[in-house]
Amino acid sequence: MNDSLPPDLDRLQTLEYWLRLQLRAVHTRIEEVKRYEASRPKPIPPPQPDWLLQPARAAGDGRPLYVHEGHCPAATGKAITRRQATEALTSGVEACPFCRPDTALGL
Known part of the structure; x- marks a missing residue:
């Protein structure tokens, strides 16, 4: 048996009633x-850019790695x-070898 609960029926029923009130209040608040969020x-969302320049992976290398089309995954x-x-x-x-922006740009 749970030692944190009162041993007698009257207090258990009072606790049950209080918990039902609290649960009803929580449901009301939900x-x-x-309604507020709806x-x-x-x-x-911001518009998707048409073109992206991917930076280099190495911290010291300032040369960009790839050019992408904006929709490229x-x-x-x-x-x-x-x-x-x-x-x-x-x-x-x-x-980019996936989206091929050079083809889209006619290069």
Whole structure:
């Protein structure tokens, strides 16, 4: 038997009643929070960039690793313009082998 509970029926029933009240209060609060969250406007995610420049992996190497199209699942890095993507690819930065931004840019 649980030693932290009172041994007599009257106090056990009182405790049960109090716990039911608390549970009802929790359920009421859950419904209030659900209504509040449903009424709040949903945040709009920022637009996906068209091109990304992935930084080098080595800390001391400042040369970028890849240029990606914005939708590429392997893409990480900084958003860049179409012009910057073209300049990076023509200056020797590699095109991502998955999304092939060089093809999309006509290079």
